[in-house]
Amino acid sequence: MRSAPSPTALRHFMSEVVVPDDGGPATASSGLAKHIPIFLRPDASRTVLRPFEVLDPVGFAVEGRPRAQRTIDRVLALDEAAVRGQWDVVFASLIGRHRDVERVLLRRFNTLDGVTMDRAKVGRVRSLLIGAYFSEEFSFESAALFNPSIVRHPDQSGIEAGGLRFILSLRGIGEGHVSSVAFRSGAWGAKGDVTMDPTGPDAVAPLMRRSQGANGELIVHLVCNGAREISEKVIYPFLPSQGRGIEDVRLVEFVDDDGKADYRGTYTAFNGSKVRQGLLRTTDFDTFEMRGVQGAMSNGKGMALFPRRIDGRYMMIGRQDNENIWLLSSDDFYTWNGGQKVIAPRWPWEFVQMGNCGSPIEIDEGWLLLTHGVGAVRTYCIGACLLDKRDPSNVLARLPKPLLEPRAQSRDGYVPNVVYSCGALLRDRTLLLPYGVDDNITTFATVELHGLINAMV
Numbered sequence: 001m002r003s004a005p006s007p008t009a010l011r012h013f014m015s016e017v018v019v020p021d022d023g024g025p026a027t028a029s030s031g032l033a034k035h036i037p038i039f040l041r042p043d044a045s046r047t048v049l050r051p052f053e054v055l056d057p058v059g060f061a062v063e064g065r066p067r068a069q070r071t072i073d074r075v076l077a078l079d080e081a082a083v084r085g086q087w088d089v090v091f092a093s094l095i096g097r098h099r100d101v102e103r104v105l106l107r108r109f110n111t112l113d114g115v116t117m118d119r120a121k122v123g124r125v126r127s128l129l130i131g132a133y134f135s136e137e138f139s140f141e142s143a144a145l146f147n148p149s150i151v152r153h154p155d156q157s158g159i160e161a162g163g164l165r166f167i168l169s170l171r172g173i174g175e176g177h178v179s180s181v182a183f184r185s186g187a188w189g190a191k192g193d194v195t196m197d198p199t200g201p202d203a204v205a206p207l208m209r210r211s212q213g214a215n216g217e218l219i220v221h222l223v224c225n226g227a228r229e230i231s232e233k234v235i236y237p238f239l240p241s242q243g244r245g246i247e248d249v250r251l252v253e254f255v256d257d258d259g260k261a262d263y264r265g266t267y268t269a270f271n272g273s274k275v276r277q278g279l280l281r282t283t284d285f286d287t288f289e290m291r292g293v294q295g296a297m298s299n300g301k302g303m304a305l306f307p308r309r310i311d312g313r314y315m316m317i318g319r320q321d322n323e324n325i326w327l328l329s330s331d332d333f334y335t336w337n338g339g340q341k342v343i344a345p346r347w348p349w350e351f352v353q354m355g356n357c358g359s360p361i362e363i364d365e366g367w368l369l370l371t372h373g374v375g376a377v378r379t380y381c382i383g384a385c386l387l388d389k390r391d392p393s394n395v396l397a398r399l400p401k402p403l404l405e406p407r408a409q410s411r412d413g414y415v416p417n418v419v420y421s422c423g424a425l426l427r428d429r430t431l432l433l434p435y436g437v438d439d440n441i442t443t444f445a446t447v448e449l450h451g452l453i454n455a456m457v
Contacts, residue, residue: 025437026404036444044142048203052136105131140180141172146436149251149423162190169249179245181235200229222288244272252359268301297336319355349375358423380418381405397456413438
């Protein structure tokens, strides 16, 4: 049984879910999508304690005494009364906002590199204070919460007959225009209603461990065991290659040839000047494996994995030329090269660029691929096409009008004129489609497959 939400969690929940509906923030020009009046909004009060790097600016380094060392030396020079007084202030500022504050700060103290001190003689309170000087509160979704993907929740216990629990991954933008991965959970009721679970009162940084693959490539393992709800888990940039953001996770429940299933996703790592395509895997959303794509596609973005192998090979949808949709295949999940162009812009609303809006979805008629198209005034719309089930390079049909396009009455946000998704969820013959609006907020629509397929040409 789920516990009742705390007042803090309820405050977050009420700030995210808005019930009155004015017709929705996007227009279904095809008449195929039905808006669900739920909005997930950015929340500046959601912060995570993460490491803060104290570095010397270029040209001002002090040989033998880096800035981090100088900072620690100042704390070591304080008398016991001053240390206690400073710690009391820090603790009071954090205890109502974060869980296990002392554990987090001690861990930060014990993992400081490149500094000299006898840690065994520092003392607990002084150690906590030093950990605080090398930590910061990071507001990871203060500006935007958008570009969702959606998968079936691994725990379906307690759900009503015909209902379905789900997990959303979302792109949160916070301080410094930095993107992180946030999560939410909810239920899709048997009658079509959608309810979101209250967000947890805290956001918890994952524990990180590094290892090497067979070819020396970096593998990052994240453990989120400090979180009590999936909404408390946040994956913020922690490597130089991700310095400006982890963007647009496209999750899919992947079933291998042996019947074993896990959750896999692609994401874009951005360091401020270059992008790199990354891969994510998890079985339970408690532990994650992250690593970069190997091969020619390593410097791409916007890839989406098929939910199973086809003729023994992994398949991806890509857009490596930033104009057309490509199909790629590989016998190795981590290595991607080549590919073939399969869909080019055809209608005015996609003349500039096309790409996917998440992984292909297997239906009776073939592979349903939600797409995005960019048209005049950099307007992003959501479309759809149907690929042959045995040979996905064969395009069977395409939607001539946008499934969803920005609505004139609500077109302004962080980035105007955008509707965008990183994936949808299928139940029977209905799609649940979460989508971002103006790179700012997230909302939902449902789409009936019968009408969607019949509208294609």
